[in-house]
Amino acid sequence: MVNKMSLFKEFIDRGLLAQCTDPETLEKLLDSERVTFYIGFDPTADSLHVGHFLQLKIMAHMQRAGHRPIALLGGGTGMIGDPSGKSDMRRMLSKETIAHNIECFKQQMSRFIDISEGKALFVNNAEWLYNLNYIDFLRDIGPYFSVNRMLAAECYKARLETGLTFLEFNYMLLQSYDFYRLYNDYNCKVQLGGDDQWSNIIGGVELIRRKDGGEAYGMTFKLLTTSEGKKMGKTEKGAVWLDKEKTPPYDFFQYWRNIADADVINCLKMLTFLPLDEIAKYESLRGSELNAAKELLAFELTRLVHGEDEAQKALDAARAIFADGGISDDMPTCTLTAGDFADGKISVIDMLVAAKLAPSKGEARRLIQQGGVIVCDEKVTSLDAALTADDFVSRDVIVKKGKKTFMRYTLA
């Protein structure tokens, strides 16, 4: 094991650790043995998002320190839906959707963790959950859970106000059983997860102890939240995805580049692998100097998720656009076709809609009326403004929506 610094301490120093069972023993265990651990991922969408990224980054941390990760895919638990910390019931997913999502997850995950030669495992809990016998399960596992305790769990608090179905109430038992199975079948001793998983993780640790007298551990990590306590990685348009089709690298980069001052340092610590002493240099920055830290954060994360090339392109594009007011080949581009033109012309309104800078023509109109649209450095003042096909031939047409959304138009 080649870690100069205790992995456990690093988690603390990076502000990642939220809660854990038996810290002393766990720290010793992680420093002295090659440990198999797991994190569960429920396949709720066809791409991972930023929240998952933190989990994967932790997995990678652990793997680099010599431990063996199991990525547990929730083919079974995904059928139920984890109610922890949620205020509404999740939409039920079909088996087909779940299977598809799992494949997408696996693909993306293999970029962050090394799955060669059994260094990491993918396990699907459908393997044991699909064929459970209800009565056997109740008799085997049921006695170890107290409904009183479960109801008192923090994670159900919100749901006790709005309603919690028995379907979802069972989730904790299933996740606990997962841990129990992994403990027995794979000698998996530690479960990691987001802090919202604490109750579920404890459930498994307790089950293993009470049923088999086994020693297992749980550790949770801080959730990615802003300094105001809001969930990070969400935008008006939805989650920030790791799939570049769903969130293009440039947008991904911009999300981090625009992070609030108060959050940059935490994000650097939590999300990147940059050494802490290097991050410390940025900690003393104040005011606009923090932009350097934001750029670093955006670059690093884009690099980790989309690779060096994409990160460099995004950085170059951002610099060209914002600093030089210039043009970059890598900036977001919308390609217009002949069909977009009527009588050789296209209105600015149609251009905005075509590039999805505005979801509707009404919105596009509003943007223009409010002075939020700039075409080739000139503010658009008329709703009737239009460009001819020739305008696109002689030069690059750059449209600016608001202060920081840029779009380049080309002809097909």
Next chain:
RNA sequence: GGGAGCGUUCCCGAGCGGCCAAAGGGGGCAGACUGUAAAUCUGUUGUCACUGACUUCGGUGGUCCGAAUCCACCCGCUCCCA
């Protein structure tokens, strides 16, 4: 099974049979100020062929010149009793 309610635009939430595309708040977007930050102030926030038309208030039918508002049934949810 019995009883009482509820279901409104992205979210919360108000809504007299006509003056409702629907108050207010949140969020979003744009403008000013800035550092591609935060805070603050202003405007805006269903769609389109935009001084007019069209679609929307859980679903389906009905009453009425006219319904988000009334009636019937259905679906979903909450609460009390069993």
